[in-house]
Amino acid sequence: MSRVVGIDLGTTNSVVAVLEGGEPTVIANAEGSRLTPSVVAFAKNGELLVGSVAKRQAVSNPEGTVLSVKRHMGTNYKANIGGQAYTPQEISAFILRKLKQEAENYLGTSVTQAVITVPAYFTDSQRQATKDAGEIAGLEVLRIINEPTAAALAYGVDKSQDHTILVFDLGGGTFDVSILELGEGVFEVLATAGNNRLGGDDFDQRIVDYLVQEFKKEQGIDLSKDNMAVQRLKEAAEKAKIELSGLLSANINLPFITADQNGPKHLDMTLSRAKFEELTHDLVLS
Amino acid sequence: MNKEHVGVNSSRPQEEDCIRPKEADCTQSCDKPVETDCTCCNNDPDNSPVEADSIRPQTAELENRLLRLQADFDNFRKRTARERLEQAALAEAALVANLLPVLDNFDRALANLPQEADTSWAEGVQLVHKQLLDVLGQQGLERVNCEQPFDPNLHEAVMRETCTDDEAEGTILQELQPGYLYQGRLLRPSMVKVATKD
Numbered sequence: 412m413s414r415v416v417g418i419d420l421g422t423t424n425s426v427v428a429v430l431e432g433g434e435p436t437v438i439a440n441a442e443g444s445r446l447t448p449s450v451v452a453f454a455k456n457g458e459l460l461v462g463s464v465a466k467r468q469a470v471s472n473p474e475g476t477v478l479s480v481k482r483h484m485g486t487n488y489k490a491n492i493g494g495q496a497y498t499p500q501e502i503s504a505f506i507l508r509k510l511k512q513e514a515e516n517y518l519g520t521s522v523t524q525a526v527i528t529v530p531a532y533f534t535d536s537q538r539q540a541t542k543d544a545g546e547i548a549g550l551e552v553l554r555i556i557n558e559p560t561a562a563a564l565a566y567g568v569d570k571s572q573d574h575t576i577l578v579f580d581l582g583g584g585t586f587d588v589s590i591l592e593l594g595e596g597v598f599e600v601l602a603t604a605g606n607n608r609l610g611g612d613d614f615d616q617r618i619v620d621y622l623v624q625e626f627k628k629e630q631g632i633d634l635s636k637d638n639m640a641v642q643r644l645k646e647a648a649e650k651a652k653i654e655l656s657g658l659l660s661a662n663i664n665l666p667f668i669t670a671d672q673n674g675p676k677h678l679d680m681t682l683s684r685a686k687f688e689e690l691t692h693d694l695v696l697s
Numbered sequence: 698m699n700k701e702h703v704g705v706n707s708s709r710p711q712e713e714d715c716i717r718p719k720e721a722d723c724t725q726s727c728d729k730p731v732e733t734d735c736t737c738c739n740n741d742p743d744n745s746p747v748e749a750d751s752i753r754p755q756t757a758e759l760e761n762r763l764l765r766l767q768a769d770f771d772n773f774r775k776r777t778a779r780e781r782l783e784q785a786a787l788a789e790a791a792l793v794a795n796l797l798p799v800l801d802n803f804d805r806a807l808a809n810l811p812q813e814a815d816t817s818w819a820e821g822v823q824l825v826h827k828q829l830l831d832v833l834g835q836q837g838l839e840r841v842n843c844e845q846p847f848d849p850n851l852h853e854a855v856m857r858e859t860c861t862d863d864e865a866e867g868t869i870l871q872e873l874q875p876g877y878l879y880q881g882r883l884l885r886p887s888m889v890k891v892a893t894k895d
Contacts (some may be wrong), residue, residue, distance in 0.1 A: 431769055431772075431773055432766065432769050432770070441860070442882075442883070443787070443882075455730045455867065460849060464850055465849070467852065467853040467854065467886055468847070468849035468853075468854055469854070470855055470857055470891075471847060471852040471854035471857045471867075471891035471893055472854075472893075487831075518772070519772065559813075632700070636857060638873070639873050639874075640853060640887065642873065642874070650742040655834070663741065665804060665805065666802045666805065667805035667806060667808075667809055670809065674809070674811065675805075676808045
């Protein structure tokens with residue numbers, strides 16, 4: 412019995428889910444993650460890589476790697492990788508095919524139909540490109556649904572009543588705000604706004620900048636010059652940001668972050684939620 | 698058809714007890730007398746054929762839904778049983794993953810051993826480090842080998858450096874942070890600098 416899956420084909424990450432007994436379940440991939448990076452690459456030996464494994468070699472193989480292909484959907488952009496030119500639909504199809512396979516492995520049955528979400532501001536040609544990508548991947552695309560509408564439905568908005576809904580979607584690479592009107596069971600997009608070059612990474616970067624600045628003040632050393640220190644700061648910044656969703660302050664503890672002639676140096680700072688909001692205030696307002 | 702939920706102690710037969718009847722005979726396994734309303738069967742003997750016809754598509758639809766729900770449930774049950782077995786392993790892997798930064802910092806501390814440190818104390822700390830590695834090793838922790846060509850299944854390239862030598866393409870020039878496998882699966886990729894041809 413073949414199943415229908417729901418797919419969020421995102422700029423940075425993609426997700427696939429299935430309805431079981433009326434409840435949605437997000438499907439984890441072979442590596443155990445519920446998110447699959449929207450990255451496609453052809454390795455130097457010609458091997459096709461999709462997802463985390465593609466992301467891991469992006470820095471060493473930038474000419475062979477395609478990131479954020481969603482930004483090119485509906486355009487004549489061609490990705491020249493693996494000795495061939497691929498359209499954005501074909502690149503997206505690689506991602507969709509992987510999601511399809513993951514779903515089939517999880518369910519133990521074939522998956523031939525899907526519902527795929529797109530941003531509310533997507534044009535007809537962008538929507539058609541998304542549908543085409545699905546077909547290339549071997550999926551019959553039953554519907555293309557607006558992302559904020561899908562969010563409202565998943566939230567459980569009561570379709571029998573009229574509502575005005577604001578959906579705030581701050582994702583990996585884009586920030587989208589949508590105003591929807593639900594009337595007589597039909598969703599209408601009234602307005603969209605946001606910043607399609609703003610994502611989670613930008614918030615992390617504000618924390619990193621703050622840590623570098625404070626460390627320079629206290630220790631007189633500029634950590635931004637040390638690649639390994641920067642890596643650790645980025646990871647710690649993301650972790651602190653996540654913790655601040657639930658706690659009012661997060662501790663950032665990085666022993667042996669660097670060293671000078673006097674010996675090793677450590678970074679041990681506390682970041683309050685208030686400070687984080689102050690550091691990122693203008694990002695949200697933009 | 699009235700699909701009423703029948704309790705265990707009820708004297709009414711459960712739906713499953715009733716053998717789905719053909720048109721005529723409703724008294725196959727019911728112990729209810731024919732005159733009374735037997736709601737476990739589709740047919741009331743007093744029903745006219747027209748009424749029976751009108752509810753047949755509904756019944757077919759409900760049967761369909763029931764079969765689908767049953768199949769869903771069976772699959773869910775099998776998958777849950779499998780997941781329960783994997784759960785313990787996943788929880789362990791999650792704990793070990795959270796310990797990796799601590800292990801990294803321990804490595805860093807030892808790499809920064811001061812010259813004038815009390816040698817027997819330093820030795821003690823090194824033994825503790827060894828013990829930590831032993832315990833984790835026995836549980837299934839294994840360091841990823843970086844003495845091999847770059848493999849995105851094991852390594853993550855965070856930096857690249859141009860090399861002039863064709864043969865050096867794809868060589869790992871530096872391990873910035875070790876990667877680990879846990880019970881055969883990649884827990885964290887090694888963070889490496891890779892040699893590239895450009």
